[in-house]
Amino acid sequence: MGLEQIPSHFPILTLVTFLPLAGALAMLVIPKANEGVLKGFALGTTTLTFVASLFILRKFDPSLGGIQAQLADYASWLKFFQIRYFLGIDGISLWLVMLTTFLGPIVILSSYTAIKQRLKEFLIALLVLQTGMLGAFTALDLFLFYIFWELMLIPMYLLIGIWGGKDRIYATVKFFIYTMAGSVLMLVGILYLYVKFGGETFLLPDLIKKAGELSVVEQTWLFIGFGIAFAIKVPLFPFHTWLPDAHTEAPTAGSVVLAGVLLKLGTYGFVRFGMPLFPDALRMLAPVIMALSVWGIIYGAAISWVQKDVKRLVAYSSVSHLGFVMVGVAAMTEEALTGAILQMVNHGICTGGLFIAIGFLYEQRHTRLIEDFGGLAKQIPKFAVFLMILTLGSIGLPGTNGFIGEFLIIAGTFQGTFTPRAPVIGRPGDFVDMAQPFAHGLFGSDGGMSVFTFKIISGVAGGLAALGVLLGAIYMLSMYRRVMFGPLRSRANRELRDLNLRDMFVAVPLVLLVFWIGLYPNFFIGKMRKSVSELTEYVRPEVRRRADSLDPGLLRRTLCADLSGKCPAECNPVNPSKACIKKGIKHRVPRVTMRTLHMMVDAERSHRRIRLPLRLELPKALRTTRTTRKGGK
Amino acid sequence: MSNTALLSSIVLLPLLGALINGLFAGRLPRRVVEVIACSTVIVSFLFSLKAFLQLMALPVGAREIHAHLYNWVAVGNFRFDVAFYLDPLSSMMSLIITGVGGLIHVYSAGYMSHDPSYGRYFSYLNLFTFSMLSLVLGNNILLMFLGWEGVGLCSYLLIGFWFTDVQKAKAGKKAFIVNRIGDLAFIVGVGLLLGLADGNLDFTYLRKVTALRTLYLDPMMVKGICLAFFIGATGKSAQIPLYVWLPDAMAGPTPVSALIHAATMVTAGIYMIARLNFMYALAPEVLTLIAGVGAATALFAATIGIVQRDIKKVLAYSTVSQLGYMFLAVGMGAYTAAMFHLMTHAFFKACLFLGSGSVIHSLHGEQDIIKMGGLRKKMPVTALTFLTATMAISGVPLFAGFFSKDEILWKAFTNAHAGMTTVYWGKIFFVVGLIAALCTAFYMFRLYFLTFEGEYRGPKETEKTIHESPVSMTLALVVLAFLSVVGGYVQIGFAHVHLLEDWLAPVFAVGSLNVVETMGHSWEYATMAMSVAIAGVGIGAAYYLYMGAGTKIPARMMEAAPRLYNFVWNKYKIDELYQVVFVGTYRSFAHFSHRFADAFVIDFLGVRGTGALAQGIGRVIGRLQNGDVQRYLVVFVVGLTLILYLWLQ
């Protein structure tokens, strides 16, 4: 185990996770009537949590790998069942934790005046919810994760059920039962893993090590069990119908948290648990997930275009945006996965912000129907700018955060088309009896997906996902035009007030983040790089094999062959011109060539025909790598 | 001043202006706003000039200036920098953008002086300049795409500048969305290209890759990428089939039309293809397609322009048509000719738009040319500059447009490359271009005659208030008119020295490798003669029909073929067609998804159906639990008996 060797340090993760809960407990003793004190206290707690989480950011070492291995807090908990209290963080969960703590004070601020009744309970529910979310992002023990996962459910249930709109009961029950139904399946999966491996551990790293012993059939069923829980949370088409109802009925703060953080737990679950625990199943089902999420992108976009209620519109847009994230996850390339994680954060900022904006309007006008607005840009220009920036961010205009995420996902998915893959998925024979007819279409007869098939699938998925960029612009700009532009007709709209100082405290950080991620995403990407590349390498080991087999010198970005600069013409490095040979100028094989050649090698190996323009004699360098690759297997 | 500082200040100064004007929009006095907006662009122009001179000083083969700011995105295989790259092509573009842009900024100070949202306007305009500069100066495709979408955004904001008018807001949205269709293809192209180029999108790198490794690249893939980029270009540069947004974009303030929808933004597509000429050299079939689309657009838009009555609409269709010429040139592999026409077009079309703006300004928003006339006496400067630019666009010899358009037609006539199944394609494009030139000369002079000659046909009371525009506006007109006269001489061939061609030659070196001239040089004079004759016919016809003896004929023609007239007048009903085919289909799909698929199938049958099923089962089973203890006991005994029976077997 080696748990005892964990360096002792200040338990910052535990502090951050439980600070909101502590705040909630402390608030119990504050009398109900002191609304100002209550609000101030909740704001203070969340702000303190955010400040504390900045220390996580500072202490986080991006050069370290390992799943949730950093800043780990460990304690033995229920010894009999080998359940451990184990929190940790890595590049993947880091930004989600930061997003959660960042949204904390913003959520409280945005509902400063919106909640008129039962304020104390409201704030307590929000704080407990925050602890649940933070715990779910940091928990490393599957059982602990499950507890946090369910802990989130109850405050959200109350938030929608008590402070929601007209149909809040229907919405909240639907939300609760839907999510619960999924998580039960996950619980079964967790327990199966636990029992299967002798009831010794719930710890994710241990389970990952042992998960290799699972047969592909087991992996598939377990993945489906976990996957449905996550897919409902994401929500992936066709498990999404709870979302519009929940969003529409939830109070502003509830919507912001729901869209901002809660939905990410689904996608995070896929990345955190689905990918490392069941890599073979994921690779096998990736086309299915891709198809569902691509369809979700288009479908969600189309539906949100015809919504009359702004909040419903944004809710359906979440279906579309999280479809992007899921495409990125299913593509399994490093670029796409980075984009997916970044897009989770982006969606939290932009859609969270959009819900805040809608809440701002709703609080004053008590309507969310698009037709009740119009021409607001004249009346509330600051708000118009705020909404415009969020709109642009959410449709992925370059320079804003949305672009980086969406672009990386789309381009990364296309990369899948160019990364030839070892054609084995799972162990041959394992899978055959389970899905023979299915396998025939998508996979080769050896049970592996052909290079060519995966190229086509991810290429088509990338192209269709790109369609989401267009459709997103259509519904968001239509909404913006109908709400903000045109003549200012109704009298009530003429009395709207613009953002005040407090609203600016909400709006400005969001806007700054939109541009920060858009213009300098490296700060964010840099922290997650190591974790993401480790994960993708784990899921697709052939990627690492290729990287190992290449001479690192050739991986430099230098393209031309001739570094000395003596080559008179830019000649073909594989077949240098005679003049160069005479002069003895040596050419290096550029990286692109290497990769193309590798593609050929793989194609030859798998006896599949890839259309290549030219037959080449393999250069010596490659011949050796080819043998090492074989040897390394 | 270091290269980095120089290039980045060219790009970032307008951004600074935009930020200042945007953040303090309401609080700065007009004069300050004006000074900030104009000075940033003008200083940027001066820097561009300096950079241009620096570039000139370098030896011909090494005319490149790099400026690396910071690493933008680095993930996995991908690595994109925020870095600028100045070469002859981008230098030329930056000069046009900042130069024409500066003039239009100055002009706007006069034109928009009465508008309440003065600061917002200049903020947008500066932001546009920034975006356009990062488009042309970005050293990789992604940064170019940032500018590409940025100009789209500014176009959206500026078209819908007077957003209280629903039509204008809609026009802005339409522009953005139609552009996005192109951008979608652009993104797909980038995604595909990234795979071929190993995650590096630097132009210099790509050029070397393609130059070096034509052998390794999958030709189909390259063609696909080039096609995708071209579709992107049709969106931005308003070509068939995505040109529909540009005429509507005239809803914006006229200086905006001049800057964005005539001089700079719409030429981004041409710039992009010219920039990527080395890739298009590998996809000659796509080049032929580009030429075909360009020629078709040139003719198509010109025919619509003949019957339009809105002064800005005529100019808009004329812009579409002229862009078609540029694409024709690009498609024929005549990149220099395209860039040449791009430059002269920027001059004379900006001049025309600003002239029309001057007219509209003094007529208080009147845009219908039927209600104008005789304005030459009231607004001599405007009329003179307008006439100059009209002569330039119509191809009157010795004006700028003459040289550039002639070069395009000549190249179409004589060039050939691998993508043409037959050399006759070029001849066909030439003939189409010639007809379009005829139309152009005709409708431009029709526009001029109807607006500035003859008698005033508008309401009497407005006639008195017609006045020449202020100096800030006419200054720009004069400068641009001057440029539309002399602009053509940069390319005129004295003793085999073509200034522009020599300047741009290193950029297009790869692209023009595969292009051959099938005819001798002397044919240039033949085509020149033809185009002059055609221009003469067009001008003559316009004079005859609108000034001379035949003034009744247009009306009679209208009556003779009302259907044809209406069909053309309604722009061939393309908008309506798109509305039905695309918007309608999408809308039905959306409604179907919403009402049927989502609300009924998934939610009602699926989700609530599951709930109802559970409830139903519960209700059935619940009847067993009716509280009758004796029944419980019987059930219990039955169960016990069964267990005993099974257990004791």
Add this chain to the structure above:
Amino acid sequence: MALILFFVFAIAAVLSGICVAFSPFGNNPVYSAIALIMTLFFLACEFVLLHATFIAVLQILVYAGAIMVLFTFVIMLLNLSKEEIGEERLTLTKVVGLVVVLIGLTYQIGRVIWAHKVAPVTLHLTDGGPSNPAFGTIQDVGVKLFQDFLVPFEVTSILLLVAIVGAVVLAKRKI
């Protein structure tokens, strides 16, 4: 001799048992109560045959004495009229129950018992009684009760206490 005694008591017990559940004299629960007392008595006799003298005594004292007094008390207290007692009704459930019990359960139980016919139990009336002559006496059971079964015994007392409290709470009109 013992067998004869057994049969006499057994037949008497079964007959009076039938009278408990299905009294031929009428629906009045008093008849049932009396029949039950008789059944208990005959069963006590059977206990004696089984050397369970202590249990036999308890059966008379506690069951027939205390519990049945409680029953009769309640019967008197309620003093049900004919209408309140009402008519017996035969429902489908009951018929099913009858069939199952008579055919299924009885058959099963009987089958088990016959299948497991074991060595006859010798009775104390003749020689060869149990190895432990004190079997079934108060002493014997008492030792067991207070040594091996002390905890259940004490728990039983708590149960009784709770039952007393519960009965009082339930039966009283107002506490």
Add this chain to the structure above:
Amino acid sequence: MINTIPIHYFLLLSAMLFTIGMLGVIFRRNALIVFMSIELMLNAVNLTLVTFSRFRGDSSGHVIAFLVMAVAAAEAAVGLAIIINIFRHKKVVNIDTMDRMKY
């Protein structure tokens, strides 16, 4: 021979009484009679316990029978109290009217 009683005679007697009791519980509407039938069943069980106790020569069965009696006493006390209570509310002691499961 006549002095020995086979054990299954006792068991059969117990089974018969138990069955009678069960039929009573199933058939009778009168709650009091149902209760008495239950007592009958308990007694049948007691008989079995005592029989096996004798058979094994281990008096633990007697103890269990004793405990059963105590439970029967408690059950009778509480059950009768409930019946009284219900009778006060509903004026009937018919078991098929008591199917609401809460009051």
